[in-house]
Amino acid sequence: MTAVADTGFAPARGGGSRPLAGTGTLLRLGLRRDRVMVPLWVLAIGGTTASAGNTLGKVYETPAQRAGVVDSMVANSSLRSLYGPVFDDSLGGIVAWRYTVFMAAFAAVLSLLVVVRHTREEEETGRQEMLSAAMVGRRAPLTSALLVALVANTALALLVTAGLAGEGAAGALALGLGIGAVGMVFATTAAMVAQFTETARLAKGLTAAALGLAFALRAAGDAASDDGSHVLTWLSPIGWAENLRPFAAERWWVLLLFAAAVVIQGAVAYGLAGRRDIGMSFLAARPGPAEGRLATASGLARRLQRGSLAGWGAGFLLAGLMFGGMADGAADLVGDNERTRQMLERMGGQSGITDAFLAAMVGMLGMVAAMYIVQSVLRLHGEETSQRAEPVLAAAVGRVRWAAGHLLVAFGGAALIMLLGGLGLALGHGGNVGPVLGASLVQVAAVWLLGAVAVAVYGIVPRAAGLAWAYAGLSLALGWVGAALNLPDAALKVSPFEHLPKLPGDDMVWGPVAVLVALAAVFTAAGLAGLRRRDILT
Missing domain, CATH: 1.10.357 (Tetracycline Repressor; domain 2)
Structure with missing residues (x-):
């Protein structure tokens, strides 16, 4: 128990047989470990998006210039594949067009790093086994990791909403929720992938590959359609964030897609976590050759x-x-x-x-x-x-x-x-x-x-x-x-x-x-x- 005390972890009260025992303690430990990384990412992503109204307001000063952007996107499929379609020529609509895709992708990267760090990486280094020797439930580590990601994405959504509220409260809230929701979708994706891999590196790589696929699907869909309606766009969580349509008659029902994805992937991750031992995975690495070749x-x-x-x-x-x-x-x-x-x-x-x-x-x-x-x-x-x-x-x-x-x-x-x-x-x-x-x-x-x-x-x-x-x-x-x-x-x-x-x-x-x-x-x-x-x- 001395080694456990050295990590700053205090054993949770209660029986270790309870699946969520120790979640609060692990959450505090996770937030303490990420007290520098998470705020920096949140400020970088949220601050950049929140300040975009002022920045783009100087670039597109008149309604005619903003209308010209909309016309350009209708005719230019290659640029739509990069930024997505423009749904409204207001300043808020221009901000959503320029920042939704990339900031949602950055939120996904932050989320997958957080979740893998507090799940598979903890198991790979042996720290999770040490912590679980205390009174920690089987599902507490995964729950605390997802809660850290939820705290980060909530802070990000609030920062974006507060920064752009002057352009329209409903649109700012939709943009903030869309970016944060994409982060939570990939947080649960990472939680699910971490159950299959033996290494944190592979878990990050596979989740990043899923993010790359989502970006590619959205890009292909937006290149083929100028209103975000293509089926490939709807196959991507980043495309869902676009189709929330912040500052352009918001489609609040799209949030149900995010909720469903988070619940389903989270349920799969919890089910898998309960069926394996700490440090093990469902896709074990293949044994190397009998004689070394390196x-x-x-x-x-x-x-x-x-x-x-x-x-x-x-x-x-x-x-x-x-x-x-x-x-x-x-x-x-x-x-x-x-x-x-x-x-x-x-x-x-x-x-x-x-x-x-x-x-x-x-x-x-x-x-x-x-x-x-x-x-x-x-x-x-x-x-x-x-x-x-x-x-x-x-x-x-x-x-x-x-x-x-x-x-x-x-x-x-x-x-x-x-x-x-x-x-x-x-x-x-x-x-x-x-x-x-x-x-x-x-x-x-x-x-x-x-x-x-x-x-x-x-x-x-x-x-x-x-x-x-x-x-x-x-x-x-x-x-x-x-x-x-x-x-x-x-x-x-x-x-x-x-x-x-x-x-x-x-x-x-x-x-x-x-x-x-x-x-x-x-x-x-x-x-x-x-x-x-x-x-x-x-």
Whole structure:
């Protein structure tokens, strides 16, 4: 019981035979553990959406400009596949059009991370078995995880509603509920998937794949229909959020679809959780060959990370194809709106709307690739804290050699997925492949720097590994909304991506690229030096 006390967990009162015994205590523990991550995500998603009325009000100042957006979406299927249809030309309707799809997707990501962290990850590390030795019911861990997700999504819905209430209380409430409801659907999806997998990594990957499928179905449906009525749109929870129609004669009955999905998936998750032992899963990993085939630490790293790399690569190729197909329609979206033109040129350069759009999309792919490299680098932290690194390091394998295998996959994989994203972008656009591929590879310098920061944080202060995610998330946020918010250049340049030339279109400048690569080398070396000198976590 001493080990249990060290976690800050106090045994629940009551009999352990009660299925929900200890739920309140686990909920408090979960909220305490997520006291930094959840508020940051909620503020980033909710704050961005809540401030959108002011931002877009400066871009589309007149009813005529907003009506022009509606007309453009009716005629432009490629842009509908990205943002969805516009149901109303009020400022609130424009906000719902621009933000519903992506903010709902971000809410889903937050929810799946929370639920997997407090269910499968707890079991994988052995902490859940330790906690369950106290008076904790069989279904308490799953219930507390879903309650943490509910708290996060409720806070998100309230923030969006309060921020946009001035544009119409009913519309603001519908938008907030839609975004939060998508989060809860994928929270229960993650809870269900976590019962089938043996590892948190696979649970996150499969739930993220379900989210990607939902996004793709919605995109295909919206491309085929300008009013959100296509059957493919209705097969996606993100499409349901669109069809709530915030600020456009709200369809409150759509909330019943969310409720039904949450109840059904939650019931399945609870039923499965009650039929397995802690640490076990319904889809057990296949046993390896009788004789080992992984002769090196780098071979083991490649084996561990190849599935993730394949998934990211396929996703980047498909995203590139989709964004490339939209490039020619960028001019239709901008029209004669000078503010929109300035915002796009600030993101992608001033060499023409099509090149500026391509440069902006290359930059977005680079910022998303930063998520891949941070995740891949921090796999080292997961291997260490789960004590899987100890048997490897107990053999004739040094720490730097062990880490180098994972870093090779992380840094090389980042370059590979950017290459695939650039290839998809060029093929989708139908333009010259060379310039777009070159622009994609230039982004790798900034991606590597963010990965190197993760190496430094992990190697020197491993318990603060979340700081690497914070910096990567800040860079993504600055790239996503910085230009729209008209932030000063000094603020934008906190992100390494802002130091790169805006390609294709602008002139290539090698100086900033060389500096970023050199800094990446310095941070990586510092992290490896720190790893050699510190104790291994247990």
